[in-house]
Amino acid sequence: MRFDQRHLLGIEPLRPDEITTLLDLSERYVALNRQQQKRSTVLAGLTQINMFFENSTRTQASFELAGKRLGADVMNMSMQASSIKKGETLIDTAMTLNAMHPDLLVVRHPHSGAVDLLAQKVNCAVLNAGDGRHEHPTQALLDALTIRRAKGRIHRLNIAICGDIAHSRVARSNLLLLHKMENRIRLIGPPTLMPAGIDAFGAEVYEDMKEGLQDVDVVMMLRLQKERMDGGFIPSEREYYHRYGLDAEKLSHAKPDAIVMHPGPMNRGVEIDGTLADDINRSVIQDQVEMGVAVRMAAMDLLARNLRAHPKELMV
């Protein structure tokens, strides 16, 4: 069991065996979370700061709960309302926080690469909770854990990622992870929401849902941001739902036991049919939320172990 990372900035730097290590440890936290006594002391004495430069309820709550269950002292900072508005730069904010000696820093930022930049300036472990359209590694890991539990494996599956690929960090991280684990990936969406050069990532690109969903094991839906719905990238919400919204009919082209995933929050009736989303035989959306806490506990546990094992590096 090896995990050699100092930060969790993305899926890109992870090796397949590190991903497996993290998923295996997550399983133990899934079990812990289902007990009445959920408390562990793995992070006791450590300080975790959640720094969100972009709105988030679910991810922030998940990280907060994960830290608390492991016994860390958790502080939430909502950065939209804070010093950034007063003109402080990201690096100054990072230096200020660094002086408070946090051990784990969870960061979400609206710009790609901002979390990497911040990680260069602090000497604690940094977890990327989403940066621009770059990466959202814990989401991809929780998706992988959900798939592994539902399908019994996380390799050699046919997986479709559908919707707004271009603006999605979830899609990028999933693509990287599923590719590393040797799955066959299809990307389905209108061409205006497909990033350039994406075929070079080793995925098959489809513009038609039914064609793309043919015989897949997993259907991952992505959220379509409100501001992209009207005229800019797609003609209208209703046309999008008609052509790309997942409903029972479109899903019938996938394998009979295909599972349906969504990172949330969902737009019912835009990218996914409400009834389908609630269908406990097909939808694993609630499982994803549960796995999210466990995966974040595992990630922070592993990073904290590395912190404790190499404290000298922290002095630089």
Next chain:
Amino acid sequence: MTNHLITNARLVDPEAGTVTEGALWLKDGQIAERFDTPLPEVSADLVPAEARLDAGGKYLAPGIVDIGVQVCEPGERHKESYGSAGEAAAAGGVTTIVTRPDTNPTIDSPEVLEFIRRRANEAAPVNVLPMAALTKGRAGGEMTEFGFLLDAGAVAFSDGLRVVRDNKVLNRAMTYARSLGALVVAHPQDPALSAGASATSGKFASLRGLPAVSPMAERMGLDRDLALVEMTGVRYHADQITTARALPALERAKGNGFDVTAGTSIHHLTLNELDVSDYRTFFKVTPPLRSEDDRQAVIEAVRSGLIDVICTMHTPQDEESKRLPFEEAASGAVGLETLLPVAMRLYHADALDLPTLFRAMSLNPARRLGLDCGRLTKGAPADLVLFDPDKPLVLDRFKLRSKSKNTPFDSARLQGKVLATYVGGTQVYAA
């Protein structure tokens, strides 16, 4: 009065396309004589011993003329002043800098231009020739006073990296400029497609999640400009052509006899999009770095002469404007002092030989601006650079003379060093 005899040199002659052993006698600001033998016999009456320099077999070339340098005066002197830019240029073998008007306020009136020329001549040890704005405030609405600005010393008209969106405005400005024989320097780029982009679209930009622009936007911008050149007959120079797709349009326009030239930046010749790596903002330039295929095509275009000019697009940015997430960080790189050593990468890689490099860095830009320099012939201005193309160095950005240190070549291993620079026969830099 200046008087130097530089002997035992290798003369890089971009006009003849040769590198030959020889010597130059510089007198009264000009090349008084060119000798085809390394150690000519010149009487001590004409050149005393202390005015003689044995170049030791190093290379002597016409000084570099850099079109499109941003000096942040007036407005942002903390980023770059005429003094610091001039020192950097001298240390880089650049003997003439042609400045951009994108300052604050914009250089769009004869009054501001006169101020700039006065400041520049006091502070900079090299020649400074200003470009003036094409439209007032670089706002793309009304043309500037081309006539007065030409009288005040403007060598060309440009809105810098801003594109005039309104075709009617550009059409009229070009028509008026044509009547005065003025040169228009434009930035070929479709402004709508490239809005907000900080990378070139493709696998790398998608992987990094950066807003990107298709290389096609450059061709679209160039196509538009060339159609207006055809309508107006204006003298036109594209500041930077950086993509393979834009080259056929350029070739066609030249083939049809239009008065069109093009440049490219040293950064686009020596770096590609992958150099951005983990969001290194010193590699953020405008237009964004391109694919390796584009880089190779542009090198070939410089070799063939389709692209006439290599420039730095020297753009100073302070630390604060670069220490930001990639999308938010300011664009641009300094280049005056690194141009020659970095250009030697192309020489050592056998991509471009020395006469071709100096054709693009010295001869062609001088010709385009109607300057007499850029040549090693008798009677030409004694603007020269003496350099050693083989000398290795590791670049330390904090040792750059520019006030801003935003070079993408920090810590880079380079081979090629400027030994001395002469402007009008006066030595303005010695290593």
